[in-house]
Amino acid sequence: MASQGTERVSSQQLSERLDLSAAQIRKDLAQLGELGIRGVGYDIAGLVERLTKVLRLDQGYRMVVVGMGNLGRALSAYFGFNHGAFVVVAGVDPDPEKFGLDVGGFTVRPLEDLAQIVRDEGVDLGVLAVPASAAQESYDRLVAAGVRGVLNFAPAQVQAVPQAPLKSVDLRIYLEELVFSLPEDAEPDSSSISTE
Amino acid sequence: MASQGTERVSSQQLSERLDLSAAQIRKDLAQLGELGIRGVGYDIAGLVERLTKVLRLDQGYRMVVVGMGNLGRALSAYFGFNHGAFVVVAGVDPDPEKFGLDVGGFTVRPLEDLAQIVRDEGVDLGVLAVPASAAQESYDRLVAAGVRGVLNFAPAQVQAVPQAPLKSVDLRIYLEELVFSLPEDAEPDSSSISTE
DNA sequence: ACTTGTGAAGGCTTTCACAGCC
DNA sequence: GGCTGTGAAAGCCTTCACAAGT
Numbered sequence A, B: 001m002a003s004q005g006t007e008r009v010s011s012q013q014l015s016e017r018l019d020l021s022a023a024q025i026r027k028d029l030a031q032l033g034e035l036g037i038r039g040v041g042y043d044i045a046g047l048v049e050r051l052t053k054v055l056r057l058d059q060g061y062r063m064v065v066v067g068m069g070n071l072g073r074a075l076s077a078y079f080g081f082n083h084g085a086f087v088v089v090a091g092v093d094p095d096p097e098k099f100g101l102d103v104g105g106f107t108v109r110p111l112e113d114l115a116q117i118v119r120d121e122g123v124d125l126g127v128l129a130v131p132a133s134a135a136q137e138s139y140d141r142l143v144a145a146g147v148r149g150v151l152n153f154a155p156a157q158v159q160a161v162p163q164a165p166l167k168s169v170d171l172r173i174y175l176e177e178l179v180f181s182l183p184e185d186a187e188p189d190s191s192s193i194s195t196e
Numbered sequence C: 001a002c003t004t005g006t007g008a009a010g011g012c013t014t015t016c017a018c019a020g021c022c
Numbered sequence D: 001g002g003c004t005g006t007g008a009a010a011g012c013c014t015t016c017a018c019a020a021g022t
Helices: A011-018 A022-031 A044-054 A070-077 A111-121 A132-145 A171-181 B011-018 B022-031 B044-054 B070-077 B111-121 B132-145 B171-181
Strands: A041-043 A061-066 A086-093 A108-110 A125-128 A149-152 A166-168 B041-043 B061-066 B086-093 B108-110 B125-128 B149-152 B166-168
Touching: A011 A022, A011 A041, A041 A044, A061 A070, A061 A111, A061 A132, A070 A086, A070 B070, A086 A111, A108 A111, A111 A132, A125 A132, A125 B171, A132 A149, A149 B171, A166 B171, A171 B125, A171 B149, A171 B166, B011 B022, B011 B041, B041 B044, B061 B070, B061 B111, B061 B132, B070 B086, B086 B111, B108 B111, B111 B132, B125 B132, B132 B149
Parallel strands: A061 A086, A061 A125, A086 A108, A125 A149, A149 A166, B061 B086, B061 B125, B086 B108, B125 B149, B149 B166
Antiparallel strands: none
């Protein structure tokens, strides 16, 4: 809405876009202070500014991707990863064959250089795109190198330390949710059976 | 637990593993019928069977990936996508340079063949790994080809029809959650300021 | 003795509805 | 007239605690 130049929005309008009740929108926004103007609505630019700050997206985050296989390269290029607050500034891999490979924006460097890269590039976050078997070790290396948090795409349980929170993404969950949302197979014969 | 040959488990044990209260575990499982045995616990094999059925993972799902860039290839190989109920059986791309490319398990085929592939291979689900600009069109093609549901990785709003539910994965959300979970920066000077 | 299943209590979240303000 | 902010009411979910069962 901001990028379309709209200036104000009501809780009613937001509720339609976000599929929530208008009262919910107002209760939630009121938590952040009196952002709205009675009789008028909310100032969009003001909302964006306040929310950006609350969500801590008012500062940039520099990231390093560990594991430059298909997933690592895909994540490095992922639209969302290079917009707004997030930028991938480096990628590392243990395989010497990958060193120097250009991944649009940076070239792949040796895993061994991780600590130096984190220091020199001012890296804040690490992304794990390694096989499950290498996940824990890679997390430990990232922590030792000094990152503040890690996003893990490896399908593995990783033990984290409080100084570097870990968030794991399990893509299987999405498949399971999708399958569960599928309409039931039509009943083979009888015309009106209530779905229990 | 099942794969380790354990036979029984108590709500207490499950609560520790899942980080929920034992009462919650019991309430939830009781919804599915009386699965436990008083004084004894739950039969693990029985639980797995019941949950697999409830979550509709007792049948296989065949998938086609649309877009064979880094992300598409990564998803095709993703551990989770080829275990248990889910199998990627085909990948398509509009780029003729990619036709015939081997992606471990299958070769890339023309986007044009989508309808035929869905029919011949008995494809149930589609996965969108295309640029945002191609997301809607690709979804529509998948629906026309006859898939029952679509998982979308493109950072785009896609309009879905009820016959083919859409689930979109926005990886930026994970980065935002990770950042929000980061410990606050230490205050620059004074020794005890309450974090407000 | 041990553990489930479950009413009842407690706590939390959402919705209602309207005073207050533009 | 229109819209926010918010107490009060309603609704929902979690926890408690114990009877019932092995």
